[in-house]
Amino acid sequence: MKLRRPIWLVILFVVAVGVGLGMVGGLVERTAVTVMGTAVMFAIFGAYERVLQHxxxxxxxxxxxxxxxxxxxxxxxxxxxxxxxxxxxxxxxxxxxxxxxxxxxxxxxxxxxxxxxxxxxxxxxxxxxxxxxxxxxxxxxxxxxxxxxxxxxxxxxxxxxxxxxxxxxxxxxxxxxxxxxxxxxxxxxxxxxxxxxxxxxxxxxxxxxxxxxxxxxxxxxxxxxxxxxxxxxxxxxxxxxxxxxxxxxxxxxxxxxxxxxxxxxxxxxxxxxxxxxxxxxxxxxxxxxxxxxxxxxxxxxxxxxxxxxxxxxxxxxxxxxxxxxxxxxxxGNGKTAVSGALFGLAIGGISAAIGAWLIQQLF
Structure with missing residues (x-):
């Protein structure tokens, strides 16, 4: 059974979830906390996504x-x-x-x-x-x-x-x-x-x-x-x-x-x-x-x-x-984990910021 999705789908997943969380944070006026928290969460996700087989x-x-x-x-x-x-x-x-x-x-x-x-x-x-x-x-x-x-x-x-x-x-x-x-x-x-x-x-x-x-x-x-x-x-x-x-x-x-x-x-x-x-x-x-x-x-x-x-x-x-x-x-997978964490940190944080910005434009 295939248990690993391709990298383009992972990036799309991070962007979609990040934008969604950013919009929720924008609605409740907690933009800064949302962006930082989402970035940290996806840093953890990115680190493990790179080192796990699935x-x-x-x-x-x-x-x-x-x-x-x-x-x-x-x-x-x-x-x-x-x-x-x-x-x-x-x-x-x-x-x-x-x-x-x-x-x-x-x-x-x-x-x-x-x-x-x-x-x-x-x-x-x-x-x-x-x-x-x-x-x-x-x-x-x-x-x-x-x-x-x-x-x-x-x-x-x-x-x-x-x-x-x-x-x-x-x-x-x-x-x-x-x-x-x-x-x-x-x-x-x-x-x-x-x-x-x-x-x-x-x-x-x-x-x-x-x-x-x-x-x-x-x-x-x-x-x-x-x-x-x-x-x-x-x-x-x-x-x-x-x-x-x-x-x-x-x-x-x-x-x-x-x-x-x-x-x-x-x-x-x-x-x-x-x-x-x-x-x-x-x-x-x-x-x-x-x-x-x-x-x-x-x-x-x-x-x-x-x-x-x-x-x-x-x-x-x-x-x-x-x-x-x-x-x-x-x-046991230091360099790979660090690169994955930085990837998640950047993409997740930017996506959350975009989501918060979009909701501010709508309201």
Whole structure:
């Protein structure tokens, strides 16, 4: 089966998607962010398009992720709501977490057997929706709380910064070296601090990412604390609460983190208002690109990815995804990847600028 499209079709694809995103950015008056974000997205696309043997899944993954982000972002924008203080932020994140979680639960619902009666089918569907809504609500609650904290008062930024440091430090434990923990903590703190001051869609994506990772870490910490308290007392409770998130990350945390990160980013970009209509499609388009890379690296190359398969790969097949093999794919093909990235950066950015200019001429 032929799984590689010719270069002229790839260029046409980049131009068409870039112009489309530029027009959306022009409509919501976020031209600069749209052009820069589209250029970065296509730089990632271009790098992998040059080094992969197959590019069908890469293109369909970008389209599926971008379309899914546009639909979800548009729905969140129409739903309305502002994050101006702690209470607003908490309720804002809670509502969106419930909605997103229920939708994901419906997509990945438990499948009945052919001989099951109709009421069993309904039970499985409602149960999947409920479980998804509860899990989404927990992530949305934390994301909305942190976003509300940052928007509520100037000192909220300085409270959110340690959360970024904690998340980064725990992620650094994956490398089993003190320098990794230190570097992760510094990176997480700076990312949270800078993005909070920048505000808008940048803050929404960054804070959503941090709080999305933080949610399952807190859950594991609470489970560890409960186990330590009931078995060995208060001291063990504190030790277990600290060690449990690190153990989760070291044993392969992607199945826990990926869904929570997506919900966190959705809540964060929704809080950015009109900017979220651009930020979320770009983020999910990049996710679609990476999942397409996973499928080839893992030997599961496919000709097509859609919204359902993207969700199922993240939620159901996350433990099988070869995470560290993805960046190594570029390292092993340095010059080719760089030339592809520059190609995507230039064509994507110019196309987005043209799209924004066209929409300004029409309106």
């Amino acid at each position: 590019n069908y899944a890469l293109m369909s993954g970008l389209l599926a992720g971008g379309f899914l982000g546009l639909v979800v972002g548009g729905f969140g924008y129409l739903l309305g709501g502002n994050v101006t203080n702690l209470l607003d932020g908490t309720l804002f994140g809670l509502l969106r977490g419930i909605i997103v979680g229920a939708v994901v639960g419906g997509i990945t619902r438990a499948q009945p057997d052919e001989d099951d009666p109709w009421h069993t089918n309904i039970f499985l569907l409602l149960g999947s929706l409920l479980i998804g809504a509860i899990l989404g609500a927990s992530v949305g609650l934390i994301s909305g709380f942190v976003l509300g904290l940052v928007r509520w008062h100037g000192w909220g930024v300085w409270v959110a910064m340690p959360l970024g440091a904690i998340v980064g430090g725990y992620l650094g434990t994956h490398f089993h070296r003190k320098v990794g923990i230190f570097a992760g903590a510094v990176t997480g703190a700076l990312l949270t601090l800078i993005s909070s001051f920048v505000g808008g869609a940048v803050a929404g994506v960054s804070l959503g990412l941090v709080t999305g990772i933080l949610s399952p870490m807190l859950l594991m910490g609470l489970i560890g604390a409960g186990g330590g308290l009931t078995s060995r007392g208060v001291k063990a409770m504190v030790v277990e609460a600290i060690e449990a998130p690190a153990e989760m990350l070291q044993q392969g945390a992607f199945p826990f983190l990926a869904p929570a990160i997506i919900v966190g980013i959705i809540v964060g970009t929704a809080a950015a208002g009109a900017g979220g209509l651009i930020a979320l499609p770009l983020c999910l388009a990049v996710l679609g690109i990476l999942l397409a890379v996973f499928s080839e690296v893992d030997g599961r190359a496919t000709s097509n990815l859609n919204a359902r398969t993207l969700v199922e790969m993240v939620i159901l097949g996350a433990e099988d995804l070869p995470i560290m093999a993805v960046p190594r794919k570029l390292v």
